[in-house]
Amino acid sequence: xxxxxxxxDKGTLLEALPSHGSPADRGSADRxxxxxxxxxxWPNGTGNGIRIEQGQMTEGQIEEYTRAxxxxxxxxxxx
Numbered sequence: 137x138x139x140x141x142x143x144x145d146k147g148t149l150l151e152a153l154p155s156h157g158s159p160a161d162r163g164s165a166d167r168x169x170x171x172x173x174x175x176x177x178w179p180n181g182t183g184n185g186i187r188i189e190q191g192q193m194t195e196g197q198i199e200e201y202t203r204a205x206x207x208x209x210x211x212x213x214x215x
Contacts, residue, residue: 154204157181159197163204169212175201
């Protein structure tokens with residue numbers, strides 16, 4: 137599931153972001169913060185409810201996490 141961010145002035149889609157806690161959201165965040173590629177997600181949003189580990193994920197969810205982890209180009213500047 138993705139959340140669309142619209143440009144209010146022109147009514148056009150600016151960007152599509154993964155929903156908070158989704159496999160893509162977690163993969164992207166893990167890479168950004170320098171964490172290892174360990175597929176997981178939070179169905180009710182990060183930190184809410186239960187964390188779904190790789191062994192409980194579908195192949196598609198694992199691919200979604202991994203793709204987001206590999207494609208994240210930004211990194212947290214800890215300096």
